[in-house]
Amino acid sequence: MSIEFWDCNCFVGTPMKAIHRPAPCAADLIEAMDAAGIQKALAWHIAQFDCSAQDGNALVSEQVCQSDRLLGCWAILPPVTGEIKLDGFFERMRQNRIAALRAFPDQNRFLLNRVVLGPFVDEVAERRIPVLLSLERGITWPAVYALLQDYPNLTCVLCDIGTWGQDRHTWPLLDVYNNVYVETSYLGLEAGGIATTVSRFGADRLLFGTGFPLRYPEASMLPLLHAHISEEDKCKIAWQNLHRLIQEARL
Amino acid sequence: MRSLRDAFFQHGKVADCPVHDCHGHMGPFYGAYLPEADPNSAVRMMDRAGVKTLIFCHHAALFAPDIGNRANIEAVRRHPSRLRAYCGINPNYPEAVARDIATYDDYPDVYVGFKLHARFHQIPISDDLYRSVWDFANERGLPVLSHTWGGSAFDGPQCVRECAERYPNAKILMGHSCHGAWDAAVDLVNSFPNVHYELCAVLDNRGMLEKFVEASGSDRILFGTDYPWFDYHYYIGAVLGADITDDDRRNIFYRNAERVFSITKARKKGKRERRGEWNS
Numbered sequence: 309m310s311i312e313f314w315d316c317n318c319f320v321g322t323p324m325k326a327i328h329r330p331a332p333c334a335a336d337l338i339e340a341m342d343a344a345g346i347q348k349a350l351a352w353h354i355a356q357f358d359c360s361a362q363d364g365n366a367l368v369s370e371q372v373c374q375s376d377r378l379l380g381c382w383a384i385l386p387p388v389t390g391e392i393k394l395d396g397f398f399e400r401m402r403q404n405r406i407a408a409l410r411a412f413p414d415q416n417r418f419l420l421n422r423v424v425l426g427p428f429v430d431e432v433a434e435r436r437i438p439v440l441l442s443l444e445r446g447i448t449w450p451a452v453y454a455l456l457q458d459y460p461n462l463t464c465v466l467c468d469i470g471t472w473g474q475d476r477h478t479w480p481l482l483d484v485y486n487n488v489y490v491e492t493s494y495l496g497l498e499a500g501g502i503a504t505t506v507s508r509f510g511a512d513r514l515l516f517g518t519g520f521p522l523r524y525p526e527a528s529m530l531p532l533l534h535a536h537i538s539e540e541d542k543c544k545i546a547w548q549n550l551h552r553l554i555q556e557a558r559l
Numbered sequence: 560m561r562s563l564r565d566a567f568f569q570h571g572k573v574a575d576c577p578v579h580d581c582h583g584h585m586g587p588f589y590g591a592y593l594p595e596a597d598p599n600s601a602v603r604m605m606d607r608a609g610v611k612t613l614i615f616c617h618h619a620a621l622f623a624p625d626i627g628n629r630a631n632i633e634a635v636r637r638h639p640s641r642l643r644a645y646c647g648i649n650p651n652y653p654e655a656v657a658r659d660i661a662t663y664d665d666y667p668d669v670y671v672g673f674k675l676h677a678r679f680h681q682i683p684i685s686d687d688l689y690r691s692v693w694d695f696a697n698e699r700g701l702p703v704l705s706h707t708w709g710g711s712a713f714d715g716p717q718c719v720r721e722c723a724e725r726y727p728n729a730k731i732l733m734g735h736s737c738h739g740a741w742d743a744a745v746d747l748v749n750s751f752p753n754v755h756y757e758l759c760a761v762l763d764n765r766g767m768l769e770k771f772v773e774a775s776g777s778d779r780i781l782f783g784t785d786y787p788w789f790d791y792h793y794y795i796g797a798v799l800g801a802d803i804t805d806d807d808r809r810n811i812f813y814r815n816a817e818r819v820f821s822i823t824k825a826r827k828k829g830k831r832e833r834r835g836e837w838n839s
Contacts, residue, residue, distance in 0.1 A: 328769065328770075329766065344800070471763060472590055472591045472788065473594075473788070474591075475591075475592040476591070496790060496792075497789050497793045498591075498594075498789070499594070499604060499784075499786055500595040500787075501594070504595075521765060522764070522765055523765050523797075524797040524800030524801065526796040526797065527762065527763070527793045527800060528796070529568070530568065530571075530792040530795060531792040531796065533792075536607070
């Protein structure tokens with residue numbers, strides 16, 4: 309059975325620190341996706357983390373507009389400083405092929421809670437716009453728990469969950485919050501991680517991701533292709549769940 | 560001829576490309592939930608990925624002196640044709656080390672070398688407390704798998720260098736390849752013929768395998784996963800995704816391990832292998 313793959317966790321752009329064969333622009337990312345056999349991607353831009361949300365958001369918009377196989381993520385900042393213009397924010401997301409948001413609270417020095425984010429994130433939750441949080445990039449597990457306590461209906465995708473098995477962190481969240489999802493690039497690294505999570509929570513709560521260009525796409529693809537789960541569940545994880553989240557978001 | 564990538568992607572395993580995992584563990588551990596950590600689960604997961612052999616050291620052998628290497632012996636004997644163990648060494652208990660060395664030859668069906676984990680034991684691998692182990696391995700040309708990590712005063716590149724100089728006949732397997740100190744790992748492999756790369760925790764860093772192969776060739780790179788921490792298909796997928804040749808991949812998946820651990824010789828002894836006398 310041939311399975312389509314949509315990658316919810318990859319970045320475009322040239323990192324501040326050199327890495328092995330990055331994807332500086334959309335064409336490079338598409339080339340890498342083709343080599344691996346990945347059809348679509350929800351990408352962010354490394355400058356959102358390395359430099360600033362403002363510059364990175366502009367750069368990712370430029371790149372994802374170059375291919376109908378790409379959608380983008382914008383990085384958010386606290387509304388209070390006015391650095392991110394909220395007027396027409398969601399309409400501008402739609403116009404720029406931005407389907408989801410990311411936050412790097414430690415890197416950007418803010419707290420991810422209601423005091424800081426206020427009604428803005430209420431609207432994000434109400435519109436069912438996915439917020440992707442990378443545990444490798446500026447957010448801790450207590451911060452994730454605090455965010456969800458304040459915004460229990462937020463659609464939240466936990467990415468890059470860590471190289472050691474994180475089930476003790478992720479499973480309570482999957483139990484309590486129906487809109488929490490786990491990206492698979494490190495879950496697939498845990499021996500039996502995908503099958504065990506699916507047996508406990510079903511396949512609707514996992515999204516395929518690669519961590520490219522820092523990690524090999526094939527390393528994420530092979531554990532899913534041969535996980536001890538049904539073919540239908542593999543398709544859900546590989547692309548259908550991300551497709552559904554994108555469809556459900558109201559922009 | 561079909562590529563290994565296509566074959567593994569289609570079937571999950573490839574009959575003419577076995578995989579030997581040279582760095583595994585067994586049993587539960589405090590740091591994470593490990594859903595597939597017992598010997599039966601290990602063999603089931605090995606079967607799904609075409610992993611013929613897992614060479615491991617039980618967590619209890621390293622971290623629970625009250626259990627020690629008994630855990631290794633019991634686990635191997637549940638699947639004697641598929642599992643072998645490194646004799647775990649905890650230098651904080653010299654009497655136990657002396658006992659384990661004295662009884663090493665009582666378990667030819669179990670042990671294939673030694674495992675050091677100085678990060679946890681907090682004694683440098685070059686310390687005299689390990690001398691009897693190194694001497695034993697050096698005399699017999701046995702593999703010693705040591706956790707190695709860049710920047711570590713216990714098992715960093717300088718410690719590996721000291722051991723490589725002192726014990727030229729021991730086969731030093733750098734677990735995690737001095738993670739982070741990649742250039743130092745390359746220098747060690749290129750300087751000492753008895754030093755080998757091992758890929759556990761390397762393969763989630765895209766580009767490092769290419770670096771090793773370019774710098775040193777592929778015949779001193781051993782495949783390892785830290786199973787049950789990490790998934791076979793994840794690490795196999797990473798090797799398939801790296802920009803190296805299928806010949807390199809075969810070296811990494813099985814040829815190098817067969818040489819280091821004399822697995823080929825044992826394979827020819829089919830009946831003995833089935834009795835679990837794999838490396839005798």
